[in-house]
Each structure stands twice: as C-alpha cells, then as structure tokens.
Amino acid sequence: MQTEPIKYREAGKFEETRFEKIHNVIFESSQDASIIVAQEIATLIKEKSAANKPCVLGLATGSSPIKVYEELVRMHKEEGLSFANVVSFNLDEYYPMDKNNIQSYYYFMHEHLFNHVDILPENVNVPNGTVSPEDLHQYCIDYENKITELGGLDFQLLGIGRTGHVGFNEPGSHFNSRTRSIILDHITRADAAPSFLGIDNVPRKAITMGVGTVRSAKRIVLLGWGLNKASILKETIEGEITGQVPATYLQEHDNTTFVLDQGAAAELTRVKTPWLVASCKWTEELELRAVVWLSQLTGKPFLKLTDKDYNDNGMSDLLVEEGSAYDLNIKMFNKMQKTITGWPGGKPNADDSNRPERANPERKRVIIFSPHPDDDVISMGGTFDRLVQQGHDVHIAYQTSGNIAVSDEEALKFAEIAKTFNADAKEPQAIIDYLNDKTGNEIDSLEVRKLKALIRRSESLGATRYFGLDDDHVHFLDLPFYETGTIKKNNLGQDDIAIVCELIDTIKPHQIYAAGDLADPHGTHKVCLDAIFIALKALKSNSYMDDCWVWLYRGAWHEWESYEIEMAVPMSPDQVLRKRHAIFYHQSQKDGVMFQGDDNREFWVRVEDRNRLTAKKYNDLGLADYAAIEAFKRYHF
Structure with missing residues (x-):
C-alpha cells in the first residue's frame, strides 16, 4: 500500500521538478522533520496492531534517526503507543563487534529506543557482530530469510553516508545484493572516527542488509540532515543510477521519500538555482545569488556580464525587471563591495551607511x-x-x-612531566598508570579529563x-x-x-x-x-x-x-x-x-x-x- 505523502507536503517544502528523480520534502529543521517521520511510523504500528498483524520495521543507526526515536519513545510514554506487535531488523553492525561495546549498533538501539518501549526482546534483530567467521555466511542467509518469512519489511528507515551508502552498502554494491559482510570505505570509516576516538579504532568490516533487501521494503523513508550531506543527496536525487552511489537505486522504488533539512537540500537545483526550474519572484538576495552564480559559470567578473550571458542561462526575466545587464551588474558589484571592511568593530568617525558595522560606539x-x-x-x-x-x-x-x-599520548606526556617535578605526587602517577592500562573503549577517568x-x-x-x-x-x-x-x-x-x-x-x-x-x-x-x-x-x-x-x-x-x-x-x-x-x-x-x-x-x-x-x-x-x-x-x- 502506497503511503500518502500529503502530510509531508503540508509540513515541509515539496515541489516536483524535472531535475528530481526521488520524491523529497524539505523542512526548516531536522527536529520538525523527525516528528513527522515518527508520526508515520506510529500510524503504521497502530494500523498493523488493529489488524492483528506484526509491524516489521527496518531501522537505522547514526545521528540521523535519533530524534525520530526520541519522539517514538515520547509517544510510548505519554500517548500509550505500544511496540508489542513490532518486529525490528537493524540495517547493519560493525564486524567484529561485541553487543555490549558502546560503539555497537546493538548498544545504540537499546540506548535510544528498545530500553524505553515495550518491544519484545525476541522481536529485536540486530546483526550479530560476534558470529564466527566460519558461520558468518550462513548467518547472513538466515537473517535474510527471517525477514522474508515475516513477509518483508513494512517500513525501512534510512540515513545516507557521504559515499552514497545506505546501510553499509558501499560504492560497488549491486542493486539486488542481500544481507552479507562487507569491507568499509575509507570515507565511511573517517566519518565514524570521532565516535571511536580515531580512525585506527574503527572496524574495517561490517554486516549489512543488501540493497535488494532495502528495496524490497514496502515503504522507505531516508533522512538527510546537514550541509555535509548536501552534495551526495543532490547526486542521489538528481543523478543517474549507478553502483558507485548505491542510494541512487532508490530511484526505482515507487514508495520512497527523502526527508531533508535545509542544509541537506542546499545543493538541489530547486534550492540552489531555482531560476533554472521555474520563474522566480526576484528578491535582492536571490538576485545576488543568481548573479554570483552566473559570474562563476561564465568565468566573468560582474561588470563584464552581458545581456546575452543572462539570456543564454535562463535569466532573461531578471533582466526584464532590472532593465539591463549594465544596471544590474553595477548594483550587485556595489552590494558585494560594501561587505568588505578592515574595521570589523566599525570604523570610528566614518560614514557607516555603506559599511557592514556601525561606527558607534567607537569602542565596542x-x-x-x-x-x-x-x-x-x-x-x-x-x-x-x-x-x-x-x-x-x-x-x-x-x-x-x-x-x-586530546589524545592519550599527549596527556601521558604532560602527566610524566608533572611527575618529574614531584616524584612523590600521587595524582600524576595515578594518571600515568590509568593511561598505560586503559582499554580502547574505556571512558576517561575524571582526573584524566581534567588534565586534558x-x-x-x-x-x-x-x-x-x-x-x-x-x-x-x-x-x-x-x-x-x-x-x-x-x-x-x-x-x-x-x-x-x-x-x-x-x-x-x-x-x-x-x-x-x-x-x-x-x-x-x-x-x-x-x-x-x-x-x-x-x-x-x-x-x-x-x-x-x-x-x-x-x-x-x-x-x-x-x-x-x-x-x-x-x-x-x-x-x-x-x-x-x-x-x-x-x-x-x-x-x-x-x-x-x-x-x-x-x-x-x-x-x-x-x-x-x-x-x-x-x-x-x-x-x-x-x-x-x-x-x-x-x-x-x-x-x-
């Protein structure tokens, strides 16, 4: 059953254009968008419960879905939303990875969702990062079969990586791939490095649902937040289908919505260059953006742009409003010129009408x-x-x-210096002993954090x-x-x-x-x-x-x-x-x-x-x- 996206249209900014190949909606903030997504999931859970059927959810980890999970937890605690009929399948897990490790996706899901709702423990499925290498292939087949036996995923929640991966389906993944082990791309590991306190601590392998597994879901919602996802989202939504950007395979799914905040949508044609999509209501801000774009496109400075440059690049209606390229060019040149100042606190005793900061008070x-x-x-x-x-x-x-x-090595260096000034001091020695015995995922002691x-x-x-x-x-x-x-x-x-x-x-x-x-x-x-x-x-x-x-x-x-x-x-x-x-x-x-x-x-x-x-x-x-x-x-x- 196709989910009607009308509520997304009402809550966010929705507009079909010839450039876009995936339905997407832009929200003012990820917080607002997350609430709408959580409401759709809650509605599906209730519909399935009323029909006495299980609700099979494919779930994602990472920073993108956290607010969705927070809202689902709130609805459970304050509105009585029950997860008793929910069967969940997580997209992926690092390999090898113990489920009790704070970096594991098993730990993540319990911390953000499962520990706070009434989902049955036997209905929670997260890939096992401790399965032996000999049993891994069969384990992946069994994970896939369990999804199939339940009739497939009713709803799949996704994030997107900067390589265009969904789950851990890295570039090169095939469109009909299924649950399997995979080698992680360097960019994926670099993005995960902060959580692991350095890229050297990030596992090189993972278990992931395949692209085919994801595409078999009846409904897919992909979350995209922030400027650092803008480029890959443009490529996914407007580009050609390619295994080098696995998320583009979602163009062939007929019930997918990308839910974006303004930062993530910044590179879409309808956002960055709306005059290429339809006639614009030209504000001064949009005029400047358009003329800067045209200058960069043609490689010409403002004052050398011609009427032909505007006409050839879909901006003739702007000239109709402004009269000529000559007048518009000078207007935009002066606007940019006025942003430049060597006096960020304002220039004393100067005319500040064309300066970005006030002259007074002289000392701010x-x-x-x-x-x-x-x-x-x-x-x-x-x-x-x-x-x-x-x-x-x-x-x-x-x-x-x-x-x-601050790295442990840096902290150890300072602790050892402190120890040389007072050989009998207990605190530097305690820090030295702690750091020498510290395990990879151990949280720093209070003394070490103070030193850092x-x-x-x-x-x-x-x-x-x-x-x-x-x-x-x-x-x-x-x-x-x-x-x-x-x-x-x-x-x-x-x-x-x-x-x-x-x-x-x-x-x-x-x-x-x-x-x-x-x-x-x-x-x-x-x-x-x-x-x-x-x-x-x-x-x-x-x-x-x-x-x-x-x-x-x-x-x-x-x-x-x-x-x-x-x-x-x-x-x-x-x-x-x-x-x-x-x-x-x-x-x-x-x-x-x-x-x-x-x-x-x-x-x-x-x-x-x-x-x-x-x-x-x-x-x-x-x-x-x-x-x-x-x-x-x-x-x-």
Whole structure:
C-alpha cells in the first residue's frame, strides 16, 4: 500500500521538478522533520496492531534517526503507543563487534529506543557482530530469510553516508545484493572516527542488509540532515543510477521519500538555482545569488556580464525587471563591495551607511564564542587580532573544555612531566598508570579529563596572550552538556543556557561572534550555537540587547557562499602569518588530530586555503585582490 505523502507536503517544502528523480520534502529543521517521520511510523504500528498483524520495521543507526526515536519513545510514554506487535531488523553492525561495546549498533538501539518501549526482546534483530567467521555466511542467509518469512519489511528507515551508502552498502554494491559482510570505505570509516576516538579504532568490516533487501521494503523513508550531506543527496536525487552511489537505486522504488533539512537540500537545483526550474519572484538576495552564480559559470567578473550571458542561462526575466545587464551588474558589484571592511568593530568617525558595522560606539564590548578551545583562532583569528588591535573590549568565551580531542599520548606526556617535578605526587602517577592500562573503549577517568582540559586551557591562553588579550577577558564556560567523557553528549540543559546568559548579561556586548558551522561532524557547534540563540531570546527584552549585533563565522569544514557573506574582513600576508602562529599554540590539535574528518590537511593549512579561496572568489567577481578573507553573516534575533 502506497503511503500518502500529503502530510509531508503540508509540513515541509515539496515541489516536483524535472531535475528530481526521488520524491523529497524539505523542512526548516531536522527536529520538525523527525516528528513527522515518527508520526508515520506510529500510524503504521497502530494500523498493523488493529489488524492483528506484526509491524516489521527496518531501522537505522547514526545521528540521523535519533530524534525520530526520541519522539517514538515520547509517544510510548505519554500517548500509550505500544511496540508489542513490532518486529525490528537493524540495517547493519560493525564486524567484529561485541553487543555490549558502546560503539555497537546493538548498544545504540537499546540506548535510544528498545530500553524505553515495550518491544519484545525476541522481536529485536540486530546483526550479530560476534558470529564466527566460519558461520558468518550462513548467518547472513538466515537473517535474510527471517525477514522474508515475516513477509518483508513494512517500513525501512534510512540515513545516507557521504559515499552514497545506505546501510553499509558501499560504492560497488549491486542493486539486488542481500544481507552479507562487507569491507568499509575509507570515507565511511573517517566519518565514524570521532565516535571511536580515531580512525585506527574503527572496524574495517561490517554486516549489512543488501540493497535488494532495502528495496524490497514496502515503504522507505531516508533522512538527510546537514550541509555535509548536501552534495551526495543532490547526486542521489538528481543523478543517474549507478553502483558507485548505491542510494541512487532508490530511484526505482515507487514508495520512497527523502526527508531533508535545509542544509541537506542546499545543493538541489530547486534550492540552489531555482531560476533554472521555474520563474522566480526576484528578491535582492536571490538576485545576488543568481548573479554570483552566473559570474562563476561564465568565468566573468560582474561588470563584464552581458545581456546575452543572462539570456543564454535562463535569466532573461531578471533582466526584464532590472532593465539591463549594465544596471544590474553595477548594483550587485556595489552590494558585494560594501561587505568588505578592515574595521570589523566599525570604523570610528566614518560614514557607516555603506559599511557592514556601525561606527558607534567607537569602542565596542565584544564576545567571541568559541565552541572548542581553538575555533576562535582557526575560524576568525585575523578578525580577533584586528578587534584587539583596534581597541575594542574583547572577551573570548570557550564554551566547552575540548578534553575528548586530546589524545592519550599527549596527556601521558604532560602527566610524566608533572611527575618529574614531584616524584612523590600521587595524582600524576595515578594518571600515568590509568593511561598505560586503559582499554580502547574505556571512558576517561575524571582526573584524566581534567588534565586534558587543562592542556587545552593552557594552549588557548597562549594564543589569546599572543593577540594581546588579558587573561581576565578569557572565559572557560565548560558547559555541562559536553562533560560526558565520550563523543555522545547530553542534551542541552538549563544549566548550559544559564551559563551563557550570565556571561552575556555581565558583559552586555555590542557584538557577539558565534560559530554558525553546522557541518561540524561531531555536532558540538550546533549545540553551542543553540545555547547562544536560546540565551539571546531569553535576554532580548533587556535594553542593552537593542545595541547587540550577532555575527556568525564558520569553522574549518565549510565557508559561507559568496552571496551569503555580509562582512568580509581582508587579511594581509603578515596577518595570515599571525593567525597561523596563534593556531600553532594549540599543539595538541596538530600532527594527527583525532577529529580530522576525511581531509588530511592540518587545520591551519585547511583554513588558510579556505581564506585564500574566499579572497580569490571576491577577486574573480571583479573586486579587490586580497591575500585572504574571513567571512561573516549577520544573525537577526
């Protein structure tokens, strides 16, 4: 039975286009989307129960379905949703993997769903990561047969990996493949590395349902959240069917919906270049995006674009509104030119009508929020340096301790140094003994976590002192949500928000800088940004907030698109070197950093390349040629 997607159309942004080959709906947030998906699953469970039939669910792990499971648990506890008729089959499991290991998908599913609902233990099926190699082939056949004996999957929930894998069906998987063992792609292992505290700890094999198993489900819903999934989702939804992107096989399934948030949908044609899909209502923001796109497409600066360029690329209706390419080009050139400033705190005694920041007050109180103890210098080190040099009252707020990003080897080195100064000291020796005996998945002791936090504090103070900032202007917030000792964090709580509120209320800033990089692979940036947004909302009625502007920077993973930038702070070659020097104070995050992602460049190299590329994009549009540019977008609250 085909599930009617009308509720998705009503709740999200739905639009059929000639480019798209899979039904997809875009939501404002993953939270809103997850609730709708959970409601569909709950409805199916109830329908099957009323018919006295089992509800056979295919379930996924990873960060994408967590909010769906939270909502299902809430419905069970508050609305009486019963899972007594549910039989679940999980997509995959690492191999080898003990089910009690905190990284196992068996552990994940019980932690997020099974331990909190009334599903019968005998109805829970997660691939067994401890089956012997000799029995593995037959085990996979039996797992497949059990699904078939129940009449197949009624509903399959999916995420998608950046290789285009569903389950652990990596590139090269066949469209009719069934449950089997598989070798994991390097990118998949790199994405999992944060959870395992390093890629070397990630298993190289897995057991997975096959593409054919997934495609046999009566209903499929795939969840896609965040900018880091945008590229592969465009390829999956708009590209050709290929085994190199296994998710494209879902184009041939007639009851599949991709449920996306705005970040994940960012590369879809109807989102990124809507003028290629249908006639547009041209806003000034959309005009800038279109002209930047046309400039990049043609390789021409703004002022050299012609009427023919617009007409040949589906933008003639824009010219009808604006009159001519000449007028439109100048308008967009001036708009981009006004984003550039060497005075991020505002230029004193200057006409600020065409500048991104106000001239007054001349000396501003500034808070730079940094999710981790190095995001400030990595993401906006040049701007940070300039704000201090130009006499503003700058405060740095490190929102988390960053302790999990310090390797055991680094901590051991400092403990051994401490031991040499006091051979009789018990605490350094206890840390040394603990680290020498530590097993791979063991959570750090409180003493080790304190040491790792101190390492990152000392590095941060080295960088801030280098920029000339007094220590009393450096605030280590140590938000409680982070202090679990593992990659998995607690939910944002009132204690976290109260800490952020107190700092803002004490300083009463004219400027706040915050990390708006939601492509951060371990999610801390988003939680830290949510804490700031909630605090701003709570404090909004205070009179000093009328003069507070919020600027969002991005981290080492992505940069704002040229048309999104509202303040561009150029850096000279000497300033680039000063920024690099400040980053180097964070020695524990150099040379094999634990959360590298799939980019092997060190963070300082990565960010210099990014700042250089931003400057080049400005120059290619016909603007001044700078060595590097840091970019910001204003948040209106």
